[in-house]
Amino acid sequence: xxxxxxxxxxEVLQVYRHCIRxxxxxxxxxxxxxxxxxxxxxxxxRDISRKDFxxxxxxxxxxxxxxxxxxxxEVKDIH
Amino acid sequence: MLSSMLRGSSVALRTVSAxxxxxxxxVSAMMSPIRLYSSSLNKDEISTRIIDVVKAFDKTxxxxxxxxxxxxxxxxxxxxxxxxxxxxxxxxEFDIEIPDKVADEIKSVGExxxxxxxxxxxx
Numbered sequence: 001x002x003x004x005x006x007x008x009x010x011e012v013l014q015v016y017r018h019c020i021r022x023x024x025x026x027x028x029x030x031x032x033x034x035x036x037x038x039x040x041x042x043x044x045x046r047d048i049s050r051k052d053f054x055x056x057x058x059x060x061x062x063x064x065x066x067x068x069x070x071x072x073x074e075v076k077d078i079h
Numbered sequence: 080m081l082s083s084m085l086r087g088s089s090v091a092l093r094t095v096s097a098x099x100x101x102x103x104x105x106v107s108a109m110m111s112p113i114r115l116y117s118s119s120l121n122k123d124e125i126s127t128r129i130i131d132v133v134k135a136f137d138k139t140x141x142x143x144x145x146x147x148x149x150x151x152x153x154x155x156x157x158x159x160x161x162x163x164x165x166x167x168x169x170x171x172e173f174d175i176e177i178p179d180k181v182a183d184e185i186k187s188v189g190e191x192x193x194x195x196x197x198x199x200x201x202x
Contacts (some may be wrong), residue, residue: 013159017167021176023168
């Protein structure tokens, strides 16, 4: 049985979900670029300790800000 | 006494049904709403569509056999982030948005089928 996920982990999953949804609203040809970008950004901190609250909270804020920035309809592609 | 009660109720039923038969004619003459709801979605159709989505997902192990009992993490080797991505793909297939709280609980094909089945907006 998998460990029950904490509230903070739940938050991370929600940000990830919102990112993926935002990526699917982009032009169809560029969607894979966005998904790849989201995956690499999240996987950078894959091995962070689940007890490292302040870092995770900081990253959540950064992630939410970046999500807001990139989900603007003017942003069509990403590298 | 029982039979008289029964007769009474059947009379009542008849009048009700007569009224309910008479009314829709007038209503439908005024407006003709075509609501394409999920009544046409049956369980088998939902599960084949979900299984197709799961198979098309690029992180699914190609050899894995996908059935209703398939567990995202145990059988397909997906981590929690991949599961989120897969659920978004399923959302798009059925043109709905699964709320965060519910989505966190869906961990297998069967659970996804059950959720779509109970969602009236899925199509």
